[in-house]
Amino acid sequence: MRYEILGPLRVIDGKNAKTIKAQKVEILLAALVIRSDQVVSTDQLFREIWGEKLPRSAMAGLYVYISQIRKLLRHPGTETSPVLTRPPGYMLTLGPDGHDGLDLHDFTRLLKEGRAHLRNGRYEPAVRSFENALALCRGPLLADVALGPILQGFRTWLSEAQLECMESLMEARMALGHHRELVSDLYLLSTEHPLREAFHRQLMLALHHSGSRGDALLVYQKARRTLREELGVEPGRALQNIQRTILTDNGH
Template identity: 65%
Template sequence: MYVSQIRKFLRRPGQNESPVITRPPGYVLRLGHDHLDFHCFERLVCEGRDHLRERRYQQATATFESALDLWRDPLLDDVCHGPILEGFQTWLKEARLECIEMLTDSRLMLGRHRELVSDLYQLTTEHPLREALHRQLMLALYRCGRRADALHVYQAARKTLNEELGLEPCRALQDMQRAILTSDDRLELHVSA
C-alpha cells in the first residue's frame, strides 16, 4: 500500500512509468541525471566556473547562487557511516566551499565588497585555514577603505597558520598584504564604461 502511494505521488504528467520499479527482492527508485540536487549542483558549479573564467561576473554570480540554493544542511549527517560515505560527504563540503569562494570572487569583481565583509568574517572564523577566504576578506576591507582592518586579517591568518601548521601564509595572501601596504592600483575595482 505504501509503495502504491509513493508511485502515485511520484507520477509526473506525460510519463507512462512510475520511477518506482518492482525488482526482487524489493523496489528500486529510478531517477534521471537531473533529478538529484547533487547532479544539478555539480552542473551549475561547472557553468559558473566557465562564466567566471570568461569574465561574465553577473552570470557567474547568478549561477553560483542557484547552485548554493540547492544546498541543505546538515549534509548526510544522520547516514554517514563508513569511509566511502564520509569521503563523499567531505568532497561535497569542499565543493560547496569552492563554490562559495568563486561566488565571492565574482561578487568582488562586481563591486559588492561592502555586502561581503560580514559573511567573509564569519567564513574565516568557521574555516580559519582557508587562505582564499582571508585574501577575499582583505580585499573587501581594503576596497571599503579599511586598510588597517585588512592588514589585521593578514596578521590573524598568519598567526593561525603558524600556530596550527607551522606555515607561513601562501603566496597569494602575502601578495595581497604587500599590495595593501603599497596601495597597489591593481586592488582597485576598474569598471568598464
C-alpha cells in the first residue's frame, strides 16, 4: 500500500489507484496519513473535519468515517486494517513498507540528498534529486477546505519546501552554466513570488551572465519597489550585493 499526499489524496494498492469522493472522509484520511505512525486524538480529528463548528453528532460521524476508511484500505480476504484504535484517538500504520509507503517521505529524502549534493558541489546529481522531488508534487492538497492545524500546517510546510527545492534547483543549474536557459523560468518564478528575494537574485545573475546587464539592474529596481511598497523594507544584503557586483563589473 502506498499513500500519495503531495497533491489530491490517493491510495495506490498494486495497480489500482483509489481516491475518496466524500470530502470529510478525505480530510480525515489526509490527517492520518500526514501523522502516519503517530496517534491523532479524536479532538484533533474533530477540528480537522469540522473546524470550530462541532456538531452534536461528531463522535458518531467520526466512527462512520473511520469505518469507511478501514473498508477502503482493507485487503480482500483479510480483516486487518492499517487504521488502529489507539487512545485517545486513531493511528495509521505504514506497515512493513515503512517510509517507502508514503510519497512525502520520498520527497523529504530527495530534498535532503539534493541539499547535500549542492553543498558539496555535485551539481548534476543535485539537479536530478531536486527535479525528482518536484516531480512527486502533483498539485494542491484539498485546496480551500482544510479547517484544522494539521492540514493547514502541512500545506504551509509543503509550499515552503517546494519553493526551497525550486530555488536550489535553479542554483544547481546556474552552477552548471545554464544561465540563458533559465531566464524565462526565473522571470515566471519572480513574478509568481514577488517577495521571494532569492528568485530576483537568481534572475539578475542569469541575465547578467547572459549579457543583459541593463535588464538585470531593472529587475533589482522592480524588486526594490515591490519590497518597499508591500513590506516597507529594503532588499536584503544578498540582493544588494548582486546589484553592486553588476554595477562595478566592467566586463573584464
